[in-house]
Amino acid sequence: MKTKVLSAVSAVAILSATFASAExxxxxxxxxxxxxxxxxxxxxxKEFADNGGTWTDMPVAxxxxxxxMTALRARVLSGNAPTAxxxxxxxxxxxxxxxxxxxxxDVAEAENWAKVLPAxxxxxxxxxxxxxxxxxxxxxxxxxxxxxxxxxxxxIEMPTTWDEFNAAAEKxxxxxxxxxxxxxxxWQDATVFEAVALGILGPxxxxxxxxxxxxxxxxxxxxxxxxxxxRKMRGYVDxxxxxxDWNLATAMVMNGEAAFQIMxxxxxxxxxxxxxAPGEDFxxxxxxxxxxxxxxxxxxxxxxxxxxxxxxxxxxxxxIVGKNFxxxxxxxxxxxxxxxxxxxxxxxxxxxxxxxxxxxxxxxGALLPSYAHGMALRGAQAGAITDVVTSHxxxxxxxxxxxxxxxxxxxxxx
Amino acid sequence: xxxxxxxxxxxxxxxPSFIAVLVFVYGFIIWxxxxxxxxxxxxxxxxxxxxxxxxxxxxxxxxxxAMNNLFIFGTLFIAISMVxxxxxxILLDQxxxxxxxxxxxxxxxxxxxxxxxxxxxxxxxNPGLGLEATVQGWGFExxxxxxxxxxxxxxxxxxxxxxWQSSGFVMALFLAGLRSVDTEIIRAAQVDGIPTWRVYxxxxxxxxxxxxxxxxxVLAHLAIKSFDLVIALTGGGPGFATDLPATYxxxxxxxxxxxxxAASSAMIMMGVVxxxxxxxxxxxxxxxxx
Numbered sequence: 001m002k003t004k005v006l007s008a009v010s011a012v013a014i015l016s017a018t019f020a021s022a023e024x025x026x027x028x029x030x031x032x033x034x035x036x037x038x039x040x041x042x043x044x045x046k047e048f049a050d051n052g053g054t055w056t057d058m059p060v061a062x063x064x065x066x067x068x069m070t071a072l073r074a075r076v077l078s079g080n081a082p083t084a085x086x087x088x089x090x091x092x093x094x095x096x097x098x099x100x101x102x103x104x105x106d107v108a109e110a111e112n113w114a115k116v117l118p119a120x121x122x123x124x125x126x127x128x129x130x131x132x133x134x135x136x137x138x139x140x141x142x143x144x145x146x147x148x149x150x151x152x153x154x155x156i157e158m159p160t161t162w163d164e165f166n167a168a169a170e171k172x173x174x175x176x177x178x179x180x181x182x183x184x185x186x187w188q189d190a191t192v193f194e195a196v197a198l199g200i201l202g203p204x205x206x207x208x209x210x211x212x213x214x215x216x217x218x219x220x221x222x223x224x225x226x227x228x229x230x231r232k233m234r235g236y237v238d239x240x241x242x243x244x245d246w247n248l249a250t251a252m253v254m255n256g257e258a259a260f261q262i263m264x265x266x267x268x269x270x271x272x273x274x275x276x277a278p279g280e281d282f283x284x285x286x287x288x289x290x291x292x293x294x295x296x297x298x299x300x301x302x303x304x305x306x307x308x309x310x311x312x313x314x315x316x317x318x319x320i321v322g323k324n325f326x327x328x329x330x331x332x333x334x335x336x337x338x339x340x341x342x343x344x345x346x347x348x349x350x351x352x353x354x355x356x357x358x359x360x361x362x363x364x365g366a367l368l369p370s371y372a373h374g375m376a377l378r379g380a381q382a383g384a385i386t387d388v389v390t391s392h393x394x395x396x397x398x399x400x401x402x403x404x405x406x407x408x409x410x411x412x413x414x
Numbered sequence: 415x416x417x418x419x420x421x422x423x424x425x426x427x428x429x430p431s432f433i434a435v436l437v438f439v440y441g442f443i444i445w446x447x448x449x450x451x452x453x454x455x456x457x458x459x460x461x462x463x464x465x466x467x468x469x470x471x472x473x474x475x476x477x478x479x480a481m482n483n484l485f486i487f488g489t490l491f492i493a494i495s496m497v498x499x500x501x502x503x504i505l506l507d508q509x510x511x512x513x514x515x516x517x518x519x520x521x522x523x524x525x526x527x528x529x530x531x532x533x534x535x536x537x538x539x540n541p542g543l544g545l546e547a548t549v550q551g552w553g554f555e556x557x558x559x560x561x562x563x564x565x566x567x568x569x570x571x572x573x574x575x576x577x578w579q580s581s582g583f584v585m586a587l588f589l590a591g592l593r594s595v596d597t598e599i600i601r602a603a604q605v606d607g608i609p610t611w612r613v614y615x616x617x618x619x620x621x622x623x624x625x626x627x628x629x630x631x632v633l634a635h636l637a638i639k640s641f642d643l644v645i646a647l648t649g650g651g652p653g654f655a656t657d658l659p660a661t662y663x664x665x666x667x668x669x670x671x672x673x674x675x676a677a678s679s680a681m682i683m684m685g686v687v688x689x690x691x692x693x694x695x696x697x698x699x700x701x702x703x704x
Contacts, residue, residue, distance in 0.1 A: 066668045073457060094456050094671065184563075184652050240542040242563040242652040379670035380455070387476050387654060394565045394653030405475065412473045 025054040026312035028299070029075075030086035031068040033061040036269055040332040047319050053312055058082060064187075076100050081302035083313050087133065089124060089375035092300045096127035102301040102310075103130045107317045116321075116339040118362040121296055124375070132301060134320040137335035139295040140354045141264040141370040142195045145250070145271070146283040150177055150259045158285045162199055162229055165260075165288055169236045172259050179236035181258035183244035189390040190372035192233060192262045197226045199289030203366035206291065210371040213381065213410055219403045227392055227399035234393055242394075253282070262287060264295060264373070268350055269334040284350040292361035295373040296338060384413035443684065450677035458673055467678035477679065480657040483569050484686070487658065488637040490573045491580075495633055496626070498577065499584025504614060506585070507592045517589070520582035528579065532646025535575040536562070565655035568648055572640075572656055575647055580636065584629050591625035592618060627694065634690050638683060659683045 026048065032041045041059075048055045060068035068086065075081055081100055095101055108114070108131035114122060117135065125133045144165075146158060154175050159165035169179035182188060198206045201222050208214040209223065217223065238258070241249075250270040252258040261267060271282045278284060286292070299320060301313050319325055326337035331346060336355045344355055361367040369375035371382055388409050392402040451462045471477050502520060506513055523531065538544040539562040549557040561567040595618050603613050641660040648656040650665075657665075659679055667676035 069671070070668055077457065091456075091671070098457050185649065186651070186654070189653075238542075239560065240540060240563060242568075243536070243649050378455075380672045380675070383665070383670040383672070387474075390651075390653040391475070394651070394655060408473070409475075412470050 023054060023308055024052065024311035024315045025056070025308045026083040026316050027056040027058055027309075028084045028316070029058045029060065029068060029072060029082040030299075031060055031062075031065045032086070033059045036273075036332055036334075040329045043328045043332065044319065044325055047322075047325055048316060051315055051319065053315050076302075081304060083304050083309050084299040084301055084316055086297065087300040088296060088298050089369065089373075090378045091374065092124065092133050092298070093127055094378060095300060096132060100303055101127055101132045102303045102313060103132060104134070104301050104313065104317045105131045107131075107314050111318055111321060113321060116341050118338075118340060118358065118367055120362065120367045120369070121294065121338055124296060124369070125298060133298045134301070134317045135296050135298045135338035136320055137297050137326075137330050137333055138338050138354075138358060139264045139266060139297070139335045139373075140286070140357070141191060141293040141295050141373060142198055142287040142291070143263060143265055143267070143350075144195075144285055144287045145253055145261045145263065145267055146285075147253050147256050147259055148279075148281055148283050150256050151283070154259075156259075158283055159288055161288045162196070166232055168259075169232075173236065177256075178238045178252065178258035179260060180233060181249040181252040181261040182233075182237045182241050183246050183249045184242035184394065185245075186386050186390040187372060188246055188249075188263075189393045190386045191264065193226070193230060193389045193393075194293060194370060194372045195262050195287040196229045196233065197223075198291045198293060198368070199287055200226045200229060202289065203291040203361075203368060206368055210376050210385070211369065213377070215407060215410075218406050218410060223403050223406070224399040227402040230389070230393055231399070264370075265334050265350065265354065268348075272334070272348075278348050278350050284353065286353075286357060290361075291366040291368055292357050293368055293370040294358070295370045295375055297335075380413045381410060384409040446677045446680050449673060450681050452674055454674040454677070456671040456673070467674045470675060471678050471682065476654050476657060477659075477662060479654060480659045480662045483656060483658055484638065486569055487573055487576070487640065488634065490570075491576050491637050492630060492633045494573070495577050495581045495584050496629055498581040499629070500588050500619075502581065502585040503588035503592055506589060517586070521586055522582065523579045524583045526579065528642040529646045531575055531579045532643045535571065535578070536647050539571050562648065563652060565652045568652060568656045572644060572647055576637075576640070576643055579643075580633065584633070587625055587629050587632075588622070591622040595621050631691070631694055635687060638687055638690075659686075
């Protein structure tokens with residue numbers, strides 16, 4: 001008890017001491033530059049300024065974060081890291097191993113993060129037991145979106161098993177509707193693949209295969225069944241899919257050209273922006289099977305010199321996980337708050353479903369990191385798996401060959 | 415003092431660029447070679463581990479695809495661009511009236527960046543938007559041209575776009591070559607009653623050998639470093655069917671945090687360039703020494 005009080009007091013003392021001695025300032029490297037995302041960052045920027053901080057914005061657009069990572073590499077190598085950087089998943093630990101991340105356990109303990117964040121998400125924010133990053137949101141990846149009118153016209157319910165999905169798809173195909181809107185880019189192939197894999201392997205099998213890289217699971221008959229289903233999915237996609245952007249695929253569902261899309265909840269933003277109402281114009285459901293695949297955006301805190309920057313880092317971390325920012329930001333972004341104690345009154349029904357499922361799957365141990373979005377594995381391993389997935393999807397490779405290649409690719413990427 | 419300056423001025427003026435080339439070209443080649451022997455991931459590391467990255471590279475099916483594509487793309491692109499460029503140049507050389515205007519039109523694609531060429535051809539070749547949809551719209555329902563979305567044929571669309579971009583430039587090179595052939599010889603041949611096609615095959619084209627060599631070198635290095643065209647036209651897809659070594663290297667270095675792997679692929683690319691350039695340099699230097 002005594003030590004707890006002491007540590008709490010010292011945490012407060014550190015916080016107030018740094019606030020007193022220096023004006024908090026933070027240089028923030030991120031790649032949220034498109035319309036809705038930029039608006040979401042502006043929320044944080046304003047809150048930071050309201051609390052007396054000076055925010056230096058460092059947005060780097062391009063390549064889905066590749067350009068930002070290149071900028072980060074240059075800054076770290078020159079010994080002048082930004083205060084906070086938009087990083088996610090195992091990349092946080094990878095940077096920690098380079099010895100450049102800061103410890104923000106003081107704030108995390110003072111703000112009681114361990115209680116308000118789901119355990120598996122909290123683990124991503126820790127580097128060898130110390131907190132080193134702050135989570136911003138939770139995107140669910142295993143969503144299936146549908147055009148409500150198209151389903152009604154063809155008398156189809158939202159599928160709850162992959163067999164139901166296949167039956168629905170064949171019915172739609174016969175009716176002249178494209179069953180699955182899909183864009184042929186490697187990461188989109190991987191997104192569909194991991195949704196199928198979660199459904200067929202189940203949460204435990206998914207963890208074994210894509211978190212632990214268990215070789216027996218990677219070459220199991222279930223994994224062959226996953227590739228068999230992927231071969232079927234290939235048949236449900238229209239001919240012009242290669243290279244298509246995900247939002248164009250979403251538009252196909254919106255205007256009734258296609259019935260379903262498997263995509264994370266950023267697709268919801270496209271529907272909402274087009275004035276479509278959830279439940280009426282479009283439907284959202286988790287892809288067939290149990291579990292919840294999350295893609296959590298977060299800010300990693302880098303080791304910086306100077307009291308003002310350290311104070312800025314502490315303030316930033318506190319605000320990011322604060323209730324107000326978590327609510328406002330996620331309303332803008334289409335995701336749900338990472339902390340579980342935020343009231344969801346203003347959120348739509350898809351977000352409600354997402355939050356409910358996150359809680360349930362967190363309790364049952366089925367809350368899993370998305371491999372396709374860099375949450376489960378390091379870049380080299382995830383990339384090796386994606387190479388096999390996309391090469392299988394775009395050729396007539398057999399499922400037996402695919403699992404064999406999967407194994408070799410994973411071994412080769414170590 | 416002035417005498418010293420006179421003697422050393424050229425060296426002083428050249429020194430900065432000499433040093434820059436030494437550091438930024440050869441220095442970084444050595445650096446890349448070093449990194450390719452390490453297990454560098456996110457940031458470069460300097461503990462040499464042997465040829466592990468090269469083992470990984472040659473075991474990766476994606477690298478195989480990239481090298482095969484380079485071979486297909488390089489051969490077709492260089493051969494067709496040269497043949498087409500030469501034909502255009504010979505046709506333009508027939509003292510036609512609007513030569514200036516036509517030459518400009520053929521040379522114009524060279525003024526576009528590869529990104530623009532790639533994007534335009536992406537739309538032209540897209541089965542749902544471009545050529546196929548248009549021709550089908552005219553009533554030819556059975557017409558198909560879906561190379562762009564066919565993993566086995568997509569690489570040829572890149573060849574097509576690259577030829578469109580570069581053959582005008584090759585034409586200009588050959589045209590200059592044609593014009594530099596001694597007209598006295600051609601007139602003499604004509605007086606002797608030799609047919610025009612024989613004048614070209616027996617006199618003009620053989621005398622343009624150096625132009626062929628420079629055209630080949632220019633096109634070959636364009637082919638090996640091709641990157642932007644692929645990114646704009648296919649993004650390396652469908653799947654990774656149109657990956658080239660340069661796009662492979664980019665993916666490893668910048669998307670996957672696998673710097674060691676990227677460095678090893680860069681070294682192999684450099685090896686390919688050297689196998690083409692070194693014989694050329696050798697023959698050039700030897701010719702001068704003789």
